[in-house]
Amino acid sequence: MIPMALAISAIIFFASRLSPIDPLNSLISPDAASDPTNLAILKERLGFNDPIFVQYFNWLLEISRGNFGYSIQSGQPISEILALRMPATLELVLAALIISTTLSLLIGLVAGSNRGGLTDKFSRALAAIGISVPDFFIGLALLNILAYRVSWFPTGQRISPGQVTFVDRLPHLILPVATLSIAMLAVLIRYTRNSVLDTINRDFVKTARSKGLPEWKVMWSHVFRNSLGPVMVLIAFRLPLLVGGAVLVEAVFQWPGIGDTIVEAVTVSDYPVIMVVSLLIAVAILFASFLVDIAKSILDPRVRLGATIE
């Protein structure tokens, strides 16, 4: 994980040096940059005359201290933008992750254990829809029907003016999280179902049944637990997709999160913001898949960290 994070940071750093914008502008506040006589001194003091590798390590050092540089567009320190926007996206993504994982595991288990049943058919229909329907269209449809036509939910934004508590914010959260969850659900259900089907036919399930264990116990502690492993791997693989989906969902619901930040930054070519945000997203995803690995090793004693899977 650490070497990958370093490799990604290096690529992002050198890519930003290739960009047409003077990196100096992204490191100091625009006020300080307005005086040209100071620029040379600043350049020397900020280490721009050092070899590029030294610069890279200094940059890493600054990032690890929480100094991310400044936005070209607004002149705001990027750390401030992040502090403002990050919680909104985390809220969205985590809620969607938890809901879609729990739901899909449950539905997948039921669908897998009653192959050809109603739940199974439903899950297959959902999977077909999930693959072919753009997730932001689901968001638009929900918005049109549930927010505009019947006004059950607010039409966007994270919070309405004058509201402060979490309970006030909850209705705002429901539609975006539902949109993001539906997008995740489709593939996860199908995958859980197949994994459950694979496990059900193993010998140890037959053994468990012939021991006379009640069916729910066979299902829960033998089948379900053992089919979780492959599903966990898939969840780790789909994390980037979840974040990518969040970018679109934030645009649909005018959700003031990281996705919104990056879209804005791309529109006005705000390189420093794009670099830092994409670095953080990549590191966050790396970290999350690391956590999934740990969870997997807890679930399955055969997999231990460092050992190769399968």
Added chain:
Amino acid sequence: MNEKVTSTSRLLLNNFVTNVAGMCGLLVIFLVITAAIFAEQISGYDPNLMDGMSTSLPPSTDHLMGTDQLGRDVFSRVLYGGRNSILIGITASFFGNLIGTVLGAIAGYLGGKIDTLLIRVSEIFMTFPQLVLVLIFVTFMGQGVSNVIIIFAITGWMTTLRLVRSEFLSLREEAFVEADRAFGFSKTRIIFRHLLPNTMSPIVVAFTINTAIYIIAEAGLSFLGLGVPVTTPTWGNLLSAAQAPVVVEQYWWLWVFPAVAIITFVTGVNFVGDGLRDVLDPRQRTKSKSMTMSATLKEKFFGSRRQAND
């Protein structure tokens, strides 16, 4: 000895023809592409003609899908948009697969350091959400049809690389490759003339599925306003009208019809992809279908028709 001999391709074709979902998908693709090609004749309206007298009209017999705020005929724009969206999807998928295939062949056949390097690079690419990666490239390269195609291709080759690589890893130990080496054939010749034709079927399937993915990706990117410039109609650009809350609320026909076009076409492509996978790669089929006793029996009676649904 007058037994009829059927060639492999003939057999495959016969199998595909009996695949109901696959054939339906093919029909849908054919209809949509035909409609897009004969857009002028079918719609009867110029997609860019602004009619100040008939703005924001709901669907009627005059304008099947209504008109937008500038008085342009939506049906005609959906048909013309299909041209660009399908073109982008197919071309990007082709080039993405080309990159993935060539790199995967090299990695799989040569192994060693090159293999490790390519796998690491693909891992780095896969850490980023594809949409974020695409956005980073858009910042550097700018918008436009050809740029979008190039960006999609260089951000979407990783799964094909892994696919082709794993095929090559198992194929390179086969006797016919050993014979090739004994003949003293060059590596290039072995890779491209002898091994590659044997991996064609997963590549064809990946090409189909990727086309669907890219059409959805284009929609997402253009919805954000960062894909193809708005002057060129694509399905995604039409959808981006829904960025305005008033459109989501009142002018549903502006975003529902392009979305329906996307969903129809993409579902068709996915059905064909699944059908092709069933026909070309029987291993995949049996892997995803774990057989219970009764299921095996059912399969015996219903044959490939049941498998098409799965």
